[in-house]
Amino acid sequence: MRAARLHGAGDVRIDDVPTPEAGPGEVLVRVRAVAICPSDLRLYQDGHASGVVPDHPMIQGHEFSGEIAALSEGVAGPPVGTRVAVEPSWHCGECDLCRAGHENLCRNIVFPSFPQRDGALAEYIACPAFSVRPLPDGVSDIEGALIEPLGVGIHAVRLSGAAHGERVAVLGAGTIGMSVLLVLRARGVEDIALAEPIEGRRGWPRGLGAEPVVASHEELVDAGVEADIVFECSGDNEAVEQAMRLARPAGRVVVVGIPHPDQVTFDSTVPRRRELTVMFSRRSRDTLDEAIELIATGAVDVGSLPVHEFTLDQTVEAIEATAARPGDMLRAIVAP
Numbered sequence: 001m002r003a004a005r006l007h008g009a010g011d012v013r014i015d016d017v018p019t020p021e022a023g024p025g026e027v028l029v030r031v032r033a034v035a036i037c038p039s040d041l042r043l044y045q046d047g048h049a050s051g052v053v054p055d056h057p058m059i060q061g062h063e064f065s066g067e068i069a070a071l072s073e074g075v076a077g078p079p080v081g082t083r084v085a086v087e088p089s090w091h092c093g094e095c096d097l098c099r100a101g102h103e104n105l106c107r108n109i110v111f112p113s114f115p116q117r118d119g120a121l122a123e124y125i126a127c128p129a130f131s132v133r134p135l136p137d138g139v140s141d142i143e144g145a146l147i148e149p150l151g152v153g154i155h156a157v158r159l160s161g162a163a164h165g166e167r168v169a170v171l172g173a174g175t176i177g178m179s180v181l182l183v184l185r186a187r188g189v190e191d192i193a194l195a196e197p198i199e200g201r202r203g204w205p206r207g208l209g210a211e212p213v214v215a216s217h218e219e220l221v222d223a224g225v226e227a228d229i230v231f232e233c234s235g236d237n238e239a240v241e242q243a244m245r246l247a248r249p250a251g252r253v254v255v256v257g258i259p260h261p262d263q264v265t266f267d268s269t270v271p272r273r274r275e276l277t278v279m280f281s282r283r284s285r286d287t288l289d290e291a292i293e294l295i296a297t298g299a300v301d302v303g304s305l306p307v308h309e310f311t312l313d314q315t316v317e318a319i320e321a322t323a324a325r326p327g328d329m330l331r332a333i334v335a336p
């Protein structure tokens with residue numbers, strides 16, 4: 001099959017590689033849409049992701065949808081031809097963390113698009129059967145690929161305990177910030193302020209009723225925003241401290257973005273004096289069914305978020321478009 005493989009920093013090539021086979025308990029998925037995640041970009045630009053350096057050419061891409069191409073023996077379904085979404089955090093189900101319900105923190109986690117397991121920027125990928133769900137007819141392949149980041153939003157909102165009547169601030173209107181916003185709105189949280197430095201991206205949260213939507217956290221502070229919960233979704237290193245400055249005393253801060261660079265410093269006076277609860281949110285767990293239902297019922301409209309589409313041969317362009325962070329694109333979508 002054809003696959004976009006990362007050979008080193010800044011070096012992605014379209015290679016012919018063996019088509020994977022569905023191993024025990026797995027299904028083979030023919031990939032139909034892959035969204036390029038900023039975490040893919042980090043590996044492409046830096047040659048490592050939080051210190052993990054691949055030692056062989058690898059296939060990236062973990063936000064994807066496809067259709068079932070084959071089932072391994074003993075796997076009951078979904079039947080061949082079924083379009084599916086995938087939660088790409090593959091847990092063992094047996095370790096202490098899995099048994100405690102923290103499958104996303106599994107001690108034996110397998111995450112495709114990291115060096116240990118190839119991702120979806122290819123014609124096919126083998127996935128555990130437990131990680132796929134059929135997509136209803138009304139949910140497009142691209143929406144199917146956006147179910148993973150929507151799941152990240154669902155997980156973060158669940159962790160936060162956000163409830164109707166609370167005041168919320170969101171930093172960043174990228175895919176994750178928008179996913180958090182969509183999930184909050186679907187849960188009836190109405191009072192949501194948002195900061196996003198890229199002008200072209202500020203129209204989307206406004207369209208979802210966020211108010212105010214401004215360029216920076218300082219403007220939110222100046223506007224008197226003091227939030228019960230702040231979601232840091234920008235991935236900017238300084239935004240962790242900015243999020244703390246926006247939280248009211250006894251408030252909560254949920255760090256969803258992956259700070260870049262990894263080292264974060266902040267004035268400890270702010271969280272200490274305000275007795276803040278600061279949480280870090282890790283990927284997603286058990287969010288597939290809720291994400292599909294939210295989209296299928298129209299409770300969230302990820303299909304209205306702007307994407308640009310690319311072919312597998314244009315994978316480098318898709319990655320470069322992600323790096324450029326244009327105001328009219330939320331995700332670059334590769335259709336292999």
Ligand SMILES: [Zn+2]
Nearest residue numbers: 037038039063
């Ligand atoms: Zn991602």
Ligand SMILES: [Zn+2]
Nearest residue numbers: 092095098106
């Ligand atoms: Zn486990």
